[in-house]
Amino acid sequence: MTHPTSAPASADTATSGAAALRLTDVTLRLGHDQQQVTALDQVTLAVTPGEFVAVTGPSGSGKSSLLAVAGGLQSPTQGTVHVAGVDLTTLKEHQRTAHRRRHIGYVFQHANLFASLTAREQLLLTAHVAGRLDRETRRRADELLEAVGMSARADHRPDHLSGGERQRVGIARALVLAPEVLLVDEPTSALDRARARDIVDLLAAQTRAHRTATVMVTHDHEILNAADRVLNLRDGRLS
C-alpha cells in the first residue's frame, strides 16, 4: 500500500508556533479588472489543536473563500497559509494535494456521501484513496462511527439515513485520517433545530477528543455558543 508523499516539513514550523492552522495577512482577489472583488482582505487567523472556531458573516462576506484558502483549494493573492507547520503557498500542486489529504478533513453543507456506499464504506473509501486502508484505519473508522452514534447503521446506504445521520457520517469520514485541521462549511443548513444542535455539539466534542483545529463557517447564530471563539467576516475582513 503506498502512502501519499507528504511535503517536507519546512523551517516555517518554527514561525507557525503551536497553531495547526495559521493564515497570515491573507488577501484573495477574484475576477478581473473592473469586476475584481477582494474576497479576503488581510486576514490573519491562528487555530490551535482542540480549538473550535466559528466564523460568521453575511452572504458574500468571504466565508467560502476563507475555507477554500485555508484548505489549499484556492491560492491566496498574498499572504501565507500554514497547515500542520507547512506553508501551502510554497507547495507544488501535487504536494499540496498530498498535504491536504493527509492533514485536512472537510465537512460539507450536505454530507456529499456516495449513494452506492454504506456508512462504513464512505469512511473506508476515503482511507483507500489516501493509501491508508490498513487495520488501524479500519479500527479508527469503526470507533468514529461509534463516536458519532452510527454503529448500528454502519451498513446502511445514505438513502436509508436521515439528514442528521448523513451529516454524522460526513463528520466521521472527515476525521478518519486523523487530520490536524477540520474545515466545516455550513453543517446545519439542511437540518432542523434539534438536529442542528446535535451536530454542532458533536463537532465540538470531536474537536476536543481528536485535538483538531476546527474552523466552521455558518449563518446559523443559534449554534455559535458551541464554539470556543466566534469571529465575524465582513467584506473580506475578519474581526
Ligand SMILES: Nc1ncnc2c1ncn2[C@@H]1O[C@H](COP(=O)(O)OP(=O)(O)OP(=O)(O)O)[C@@H](O)[C@H]1O
Ligand atoms: N469566481 C469569482 N469571481 C469573482 N468574484 C467572486 C468569485 N467567487 C466569489 N466571488 C465574490 O467574492 C466575495 C466572497 O464570496 P464568498 O463566496 O466567499 O462569500 P460567502 O460569505 O461564502 O457567501 P455565501 O454565504 O452567500 O455563500 C463575494 O463578493 C462574491 O461575489
